[in-house]
Amino acid sequence: MTAAVNSADALFLIFAALAVWTGWRVFRTDSMVRAAFLLLASFLAVAATVTLMASQFVGAIMILMMTGEMVLMAVFMVMFMMNPGGLMPMQMVHQQRFALIVSVLVFIALTAMILLVDWQVHTTQMPEDVTYAIGEGMMQEKMLVFLAAGVALLACMIASLALALHRGRYDRYGDRLERSRPVDPGWPG
Amino acid sequence: MQPGGLPLAARAEDRDGLPLDVLYVPLGPVLSAWPAGLTLQLTLQGDVIQDLQVDTRHFAAKDSVRAFWNVPWHRALAGDEVPVAEAARHRAAAHLDSLARFLYVAGDEGGALIAARLRDEALAGQTADRLLQQVATLERRLVRGRLLDRVTRGVGRIEPQRAVEIELSGPALRASNGGGGRPRPATALGEGDARSRWHQWLAETKQALQQAADGGSATMSTKGRFEGPRGVLGQHTAPSRALLGAICETLVGQELAVARLIVASFDPDVAELDEAGEG
């Protein structure tokens, strides 16, 4: 039993170190794409540590979400940057003094929280269904509120997209949506 | 600055008047299912083709060779007696060849294989009736599910008026509903897009095979207009020259995703330019 705990601890430390190291490398690379994928690597390492703490669901979801986010981020950065591939030397950090102050303050606050909060250590048996227990533990009877908020957020995203769209369905299908085929630029007929 | 000897992208105004990177990307001269020897120098901004230059100097023939697909009509122009059935068979094979290339570019690998096989069989002397059957099978496959129609509809459109102005002839002109002469097959919708062009090839393949089946021993008359697979031969410009013109017109403003589809739907033959002393 002790040996198993120790190997799990060792894995945890390895992944934690990996998360920090790749997080640091994000700011030391010239290439936008490399920066995005280093950040992804950092998040994946965090997901591994979360999984090691028996929250497999959170870990797996983190892999899924972060992969999608980082790939999209890479795509958008390439679109907007003059030199995304790092062909020329490029500074990845800006406003260094301000950033330094903020990050030191955040670090102190988080460290203080870790050290000062009286963390409860469960000695009881691990629940049968960890995913279920985490969900209940985090939301309890507020589940419905969270779900409603999620749906509202999704509606807001769709609405803002509809507002931002250059061409909506009335441009494509006619004022009374009477066309059977949409009229799109470059696609006559 | 040229890191690694590669120039960085310069910027120019795009179609909305905003500065955007300009990228020069060549299509050709060698690609699978591509008119061999043709190079299109594309000027891209994002994925929009802003400009292009045609270059056919690669592999230009040294001597005056005849384009393979035009051989029967050139023989007739020179005064040889060419059986109508033989020319019709050659025409069907040429259309099937174009169709195979087009289907390959459209990602229908199965259809491309079938069309290429039928082309080979037509040249190898398979009976016209058998070929007609098989072309009908191929057609059923291509219209099934209407997927190919959806993928090619509205792509690379040439209006009827414009098709006449840029001197298109042959199937490409009839697909734009601009051609008189022979009756237009019912399948051809004359919308002038890639979809009507591949339908036109299919329809004229069947027409030619029918002609080959009925032909008997009649020979082509040595007078009048000679229409090869890609258009009228013996004029001051080769039909493929007009097809290249149509490509230049339709490609500008389109996205890279449809560039190959448009080129394949016109399918110019660079060898035809060589024989007309151009290139």
Add this chain to the structure above:
Amino acid sequence: MSGVTAIPVLLIGLAVLVWFAASLSSVFGAMLAGRPVGLTELAVPGRGALRLLLKERSSTPMPDALLWRLGVVLVFTVPVLAAVVIPLAPGVAVADLPVGIVWWTALMALLWVGVFMVGWGPNSAYPMVGGYRFIAQALAYEMPLAIVVITVGLLAGSLRVSDIVAGQEGGLWYALWAPAAFFVYLMSATAQAFWGPFATPIASDLAGGVRAELGGVDRLVFTVGRYAALVVAAAFAVPLFLGGHHGPLLPGWLWIIVKTLLVLALLVSARWIWPRLRLDRFEEFAWVVLIPLTLVQLFVVGAIVLLRG
């Protein structure tokens, strides 16, 4: 047998299925081209692999070599890692995780990273466009696929793959409870492996797309990885929708093999039947038709689960 001892079985099974898929694809091609089909088709994948092994790897000016090679490796390893949750025989899996279906979905999403890296690495226009296309394709297929996976989890009341198989014991397969979900799964799985009508990142109109600058062993690893993605997608449909090892007469492991081969043959044949879809048009179809369809299916399944109590 379970856990670590099942790893060799999984790897050998994947290798055999990859070889089967490649041979079958070659058989379909030979039939359409009118070539005689014989047992020699079985040698086609091996011959292709040998040819690639003997060739030199390609290189381009100023590539991002690290991301390029890493992408090739990812395309190969991701399907293998995702496959650990797939049952190989009744009660046998490398890792029957309690969140099995989420694990599979999450791992297969790493394919985006792999394909994008392979497109980005060579510093060349067509591969890069190919890599971009796969991200656009992912935007189209991933949402319907995720909803479909949730639907299956809802039917079984569990995210564990063995529970999902157990939920179909002696009853209707989930493919019959949720036919629309099964259909969308097959479509999305094909898109995930960028196969057949969804082969947009390696399209013929991009001179091969992300594959354009790959040569030698890189191309071999990438190609095998792509087939592995297709195989894993087909194999995962068996526990999810087709009752896993359940079936009359035959032993469970044989049922799994038979069902996997049938789904795989179906997916492989799609390449030789349909033209390639155009993303600008498929994107709209995915969001306007597929997502609402899968949502309706999810609600119907939810109602069924509630009524069954």
